[in-house]
Amino acid sequence: MATSLKIDDDLKSRVQQLASQRQRSAHWIMLEAIKQYVDREEAQESFKREALASWSAYQETGRHLTGQEVRTWLSTWGADDEKAMPECHE
Template sequence: MATSLKISDELKGRVQQLARQRRRSAHWIMLEAIQQYVAREEAREDFLREALTSWADYQETGEHLTGQEVRSWLDSWGSDDEEAAPECRR
């Protein structure tokens, strides 16, 4: 699928300069930027969706962990004394 993109002369110059510095084509630079942006925004949407689902679950059940409980559990990861996941409570 061919798509054209209209950008300002200033931005075009910046892309071309970066392409020269990276020894890449301007097309490669723009494609990489778009791919990274889309991946970042998709991850942000996934995070938001997960947070809203977690909030809805909490409102329905009241089950939760404190921040300290989670930090203690995560701090134990990879150690000889790795803890099991804490139990949720109301």
């Protein structure tokens, strides 16, 4: 799918300068920038959906872990006595 993109002269110059510094084409720089933006925005949307689902589940059940419980559990990661995730509670 071919798509044209209009950018102002200043941005075009910046892209061309960066492309030259990186020994890449301006086309590659622009595609990479768009890919990284889309990846970041998709990840943000996924995080938002997951957070809303978690909030909904909490509102329905009241089951949760406190921040301190999570921090205590995470502090054991990689240790010889690594703990299993604590059980959620009301």
